[in-house]
Amino acid sequence: MQQNQMVCAYFSPCGTTKKVVCTIGEVWQMPTTQWDMTPLSAECTTIKLAQDDLLILGVPSFGGRVPEIAMQRIQQLQGNHTPAIAVVTYGNRAFDDTFAELQDGLQAQGFCVVAGIAAVTQHSIMPQFGNGRPNAADLKELQSFANQIKENMQTKEWKEISLPGNRPYLERHGGGLVPVTDITLCKGCGLCATHCPTGAIPKDAPQNTDAKKCVSCMGCISVCPSHARSLPAPMVVALTARLEKVCSERKENQLFL
Ligand SMILES: Cc1cc2nc3c(=O)[nH]c(=O)nc-3n(C[C@H](O)[C@H](O)[C@H](O)COP(=O)(O)O)c2cc1C
Numbered sequence: 084m085q086q087n088q089m090v091c092a093y094f095s096p097c098g099t100t101k102k103v104v105c106t107i108g109e110v111w112q113m114p115t116t117q118w119d120m121t122p123l124s125a126e127c128t129t130i131k132l133a134q135d136d137l138l139i140l141g142v143p144s145f146g147g148r149v150p151e152i153a154m155q156r157i158q159q160l161q162g163n164h165t166p167a168i169a170v171v172t173y174g175n176r177a178f179d180d181t182f183a184e185l186q187d188g189l190q191a192q193g194f195c196v197v198a199g200i201a202a203v204t205q206h207s208i209m210p211q212f213g214n215g216r217p218n219a220a221d222l223k224e225l226q227s228f229a230n231q232i233k234e235n236m237q238t239k240e241w242k243e244i245s246l247p248g249n250r251p252y253l254e255r256h257g258g259g260l261v262p263v264t265d266i267t268l269c270k271g272c273g274l275c276a277t278h279c280p281t282g283a284i285p286k287d288a289p290q291n292t293d294a295k296k297c298v299s300c301m302g303c304i305s306v307c308p309s310h311a312r313s314l315p316a317p318m319v320v321a322l323t324a325r326l327e328k329v330c331s332e333r334k335e336n337q338l339f340l
């Protein structure tokens with residue numbers, strides 16, 4: 084069946100998931116709507132897709148799960164037996180149960196998951212892991228995956244596949260990684276506050292970030308043009324020591340079809 088229009092949706096605090104989803108979406112060359120599910124303002128959007136549309140949805144793996152806030156925003160998508168491609172980015176450790184959770188979320192909203200792509204990226208907390216990825220070779224590989232999916236959908240009757248992961252999913256853990264502001268560098272532009280998925284940053288006082296609302300997505304660090312936001316160094320040192328062993332060995336992109 085030919086698809087009429089495509090929605091490329093992504094939860095992407097630090098921008099790599101967006102890059103991966105858009106790179107994959109380009110292969111279809113069809114009318115496309117992009118939906119950035121990241122900022123708090125995305126809460127007001129609902130998107131309906133028909134059976135002859137296509138959804139590409141990308142999320143990063145946080146602790147081997149779909150970020151909780153992204154799971155909430157997925158409920159704003161409504162399919163009608165609509166085919167969907169599930170995309171998970173991860174920072175060179177593992178994606179654990181992220182695909183299983185994403186597939187369950189999409190099914191509940193009326194989508195049929197016809198393919199999955201796991202993309203290795205630079206780790207958004209510790210960029211020394213997966214550094215510089217996705218690189219040019221990764222992007223080429225992701226497009227070749229997309230071409231295989233497209234061909235498959237055009238030549239065969241598409242059907243739901245089963246993506247990897249355990250149920251029940253891994254327990255959620257982590258949190259507490261709350262960025263701080265160097266007020267001597269801050270120019271008061273408000274970009275971090277607009278970008279924050281949970282509204283944890285007061286626009287006029289980023290130094291007063293609400294730790295209870297912060298989901299440790301690192302988005303504010305990535306958008307700050309003045310490099311005024313960062314994690315306290317001892318936190319990064321402790322986390323690096325904990326994850327060095329499991330993040331250092333190179334991981335590969337994967338296609339599930
Ligand atoms: C809170 C948090 C938890 C993360 N957990 C994992 C993980 O379990 N496994 C992994 O390989 N990468 C993990 N990462 C890295 C991200 O999945 C990866 O950098 C992703 O590409 C970020 O997407 P973005 O650039 O769209 O924000 C984590 C990052 C954050 C901020």
Ligand code: SF4
Pocket residue numbers: 096261262278279280281282283284292296297298299300301302303304
């Ligand atoms: S304050 Fe927390 S939740 Fe908000 S953008 Fe920064 S890291 Fe993400």
Ligand code: SF4
Pocket residue numbers: 264268269270271272273274275276289306307308309310311312
């Ligand atoms: S983005 Fe950076 S410079 Fe702008 S308000 Fe936030 S911390 Fe300050």
